Amino acid sequence: MAGLSHYNSSLNAVNKYEPVFLNQFNVTIIPPAPVAGGNILLEHVISVSGLDVDKNPGFVSQKYKFAKRNYAGGKPDTTTLDLGLKFTINLDDSDSMYVFKTLRQWTDLIYNPLTGAQGIKADYTGSIIISVFNKNGNVFRRITCKDAFPLKAIDPMELEYVNGTNLYEINMVWAVDHWQDLFL
Secondary structure, eight states, X not given: OTTOSSGGGOHHHHTTOOOOOTTXXXXXXXXXXXXXXXXXXXXXXXXXXXXXXXXXXXXXXXXXXXXXXXXXXXXXXXXXXXXXXXXXXXXXXXXXXXXXXXXXXXXXHHBOTTTOOBOOHHHHOEEEEEEEEOTTOOEEEEEEEEEEEEOSOOOOOOOOSTTTTOOOEEEEEEEEEEEEEEEO
């Protein structure tokens, strides 16, 4: 009988469709040319947020007496992304915070707090590519964020004796003006 809650009644079950796991992704960061170490950043990304690439203009309403009419809105709230990436921070053999240094080189292209130098957009933008894949490694979605740059300074180190087991992580937010969303 159709509609019974049985394995054979589910096309998903019978066809063995695989669920989408949110921990199966890879991030490739292509910083501006003067920034070294972009390839090491991908090993330290632990989460991605702000991938609200599906935009909608919302709706507007009109009324005639007490009858309400809804229409698609005239413009989306935003046409950009605020992409969040969280990084772990480690020390290398020479006790260098290499991920911190790479992120700092990038943010210094925008504004260098030690010299006061400011950059122009052509010099401080890069690309961030998020590839989502299945357990076999087959990519089924790739979001390429173009003209990306850090929106804020690097998270400060909050040092404290009481909870002395906290690890230093950096939450960066990137401004993204343009992206491609490809379903493979």
